[in-house]
Amino acid sequence: MALSADEVRHVARLARLALTDAEVEALAPQLSQILAYAEQVGEVAAQDVEPTTHPFALRDVSRPDEPQPSLPREDVLAAAPHAEQDRFGVPRIVSEEG
Amino acid sequence: MSATTMSGEPISATTAAEHGVDLLQGDTGEWELVVGLEVHVELQTRTKMWCGCSTDFGADPNTNVCPVCTGQPGALPVVNEQAVRDATLLGLALNGEIAPICRFHRKNYFYPDLAKNYQISQYDVPLVNDGWLDVEVPTGDGQSVSRRVRIERLHMEEDTGKSLHVGDTGRLHGADRSLIDYNRCGIPLLEIVSRPDIHDADTAQAYLRELQSIVRATGVSDARMEEGSIRCDANVSVRRPGDELGTRTEIKNLNSIRSLGRAIAYEAQRQIGVIEDGGTIVMETRHWDEGRGVTETLRVKESVTDYRYFPDPDLVEITSPAEKVEAIRTLLPELPAASRARLGEAGVTPEQAAAIIATGLLPWFDDAVAAGADGAAAANWLVGDIAGQLSAEGLRIEAAGLTGAHVAELIALIEDGTLSTKLAKQVVAGVIDARGAKGPAQVAEDQGLRQVSDEGELRTIVEQVVAANADTVEAIRGGNDKAIGALVGQVMKETRGQADPRKTNELLREVIG
Ligand SMILES: [Zn+2]
Numbered sequence: 001m002a003l004s005a006d007e008v009r010h011v012a013r014l015a016r017l018a019l020t021d022a023e024v025e026a027l028a029p030q031l032s033q034i035l036a037y038a039e040q041v042g043e044v045a046a047q048d049v050e051p052t053t054h055p056f057a058l059r060d061v062s063r064p065d066e067p068q069p070s071l072p073r074e075d076v077l078a079a080a081p082h083a084e085q086d087r088f089g090v091p092r093i094v095s096e097e098g
Numbered sequence: 099m100s101a102t103t104m105s106g107e108p109i110s111a112t113t114a115a116e117h118g119v120d121l122l123q124g125d126t127g128e129w130e131l132v133v134g135l136e137v138h139v140e141l142q143t144r145t146k147m148w149c150g151c152s153t154d155f156g157a158d159p160n161t162n163v164c165p166v167c168t169g170q171p172g173a174l175p176v177v178n179e180q181a182v183r184d185a186t187l188l189g190l191a192l193n194g195e196i197a198p199i200c201r202f203h204r205k206n207y208f209y210p211d212l213a214k215n216y217q218i219s220q221y222d223v224p225l226v227n228d229g230w231l232d233v234e235v236p237t238g239d240g241q242s243v244s245r246r247v248r249i250e251r252l253h254m255e256e257d258t259g260k261s262l263h264v265g266d267t268g269r270l271h272g273a274d275r276s277l278i279d280y281n282r283c284g285i286p287l288l289e290i291v292s293r294p295d296i297h298d299a300d301t302a303q304a305y306l307r308e309l310q311s312i313v314r315a316t317g318v319s320d321a322r323m324e325e326g327s328i329r330c331d332a333n334v335s336v337r338r339p340g341d342e343l344g345t346r347t348e349i350k351n352l353n354s355i356r357s358l359g360r361a362i363a364y365e366a367q368r369q370i371g372v373i374e375d376g377g378t379i380v381m382e383t384r385h386w387d388e389g390r391g392v393t394e395t396l397r398v399k400e401s402v403t404d405y406r407y408f409p410d411p412d413l414v415e416i417t418s419p420a421e422k423v424e425a426i427r428t429l430l431p432e433l434p435a436a437s438r439a440r441l442g443e444a445g446v447t448p449e450q451a452a453a454i455i456a457t458g459l460l461p462w463f464d465d466a467v468a469a470g471a472d473g474a475a476a477a478n479w480l481v482g483d484i485a486g487q488l489s490a491e492g493l494r495i496e497a498a499g500l501t502g503a504h505v506a507e508l509i510a511l512i513e514d515g516t517l518s519t520k521l522a523k524q525v526v527a528g529v530i531d532a533r534g535a536k537g538p539a540q541v542a543e544d545q546g547l548r549q550v551s552d553e554g555e556l557r558t559i560v561e562q563v564v565a566a567n568a569d570t571v572e573a574i575r576g577g578n579d580k581a582i583g584a585l586v587g588q589v590m591k592e593t594r595g596q597a598d599p600r601k602t603n604e605l606l607r608e609v610i611g
Contacts, residue, residue, distance in 0.1 A: 068150025
């Protein structure tokens, strides 16, 4: 299936990516190829096969509610682009999502 | 396109008429209010939903953080089994169906309080479906009416980190940067979505209060609105009776049960005003301003938000076979509705029963009754003077060291005439001062608080008072019956308030003749 330029722009907007027209033009056929690749799965999917989200036959992987050590705060904040008051400093939030 | 639930079925709402709720009167006719509530409950597990980081509330910023809860590449989340048990228990308490198989989805999310850029939540198959809650709505005349609110779903997800907005104003608007503490990020969160079965503010408040009581009874959370361990958003719309559902707005920032009621009442009138003036309601999120008592646009939802949910490939499905569900069902405690019925049978009024349950005093009530106290008397003292003194001192009952046995002992001292009600209140203060190290009998003895009801002792004092107040006695004999109050006051003064008022009255009348 071939994606239109508008569809690429829509997907980009959902992912909060700003694309130039040239990028949209280049990405449309690439994304279409990826979709076509994924569609091949549909060719082997039979009616008697349940849709699955995993390649493994695993269920109910869980852990007991027992605290484990967290990271030292210096290590945590070392990953922050900007640290202030022992917190991660980020550009101001434009609007809040719940 | 007509409105649908998350699982795609058309939304069905009850009507105000079915619930016996009055319609709202506009300038152009009658309107029906339709409200659904989304309630978030933070679980009180020891660790987070997907990692072993502690959930300790007061920890220093970013000290309960690891690669999983900050979404580092390659980190793998693993489900907290206690969180699933807690969610199942609450689902059963809300009369829900537990899904035999459920799974987790990623919900795309672009705010920095979740470092992964997505929230792990549940989408097409939540853990719990189709519950309901019967709520008792006060009718203002001391009576109440029972209304059923259906619950569409209960699902598991994770909380976000906490943001601090800094810059010019300290508020979100005008802040130039935000500081994030990820300690709360990843704490297990349950979302409970009601059907739009609520048609007035009173029922909305009763639903939230009842849900809060049930959460506390199951022990999965302390459900404190002021601390954010229970939060509520309201979806509000209006329609002409019999019409399709109107466009709804979502109200956020409801910080108390009172705010919920006020915000719904305001928003209903606002929407009716807009439509009657020829306008249309925009699908949007609105912010409740408690100080000004208004809702304001936070952001407009230009289209149905596309969160691009997809199954989380890092997590596997959770199964709930019947035997597991039934084992959890056996852990269900007595729920508030049953507690209320039981308290009613013990002679407690509905208002006091509701107060005992809502304030978590039920164990103290039960202990007092087990120690021999009369139910009505125990309820009176617990929600009356004891609650009043505790609140004045800013103490919780456990911190004050007061036990149910103390309450029973206090009531016994009143019943056998040792204490008057007035003295008993002083004794309560004494027990609280001692933080429970001394019981009521000990406090009464130490402070010499004992009602003078000994006939001989009291008669002597009464005779002295009568002799010293000849004018008043004359007035009483002359028919001014009310004047006896002055003499009772004198006797009380002589006994430092410890005379038995009833007996004093009797003796005065006898001596005056
Ligand atoms: Zn963690």
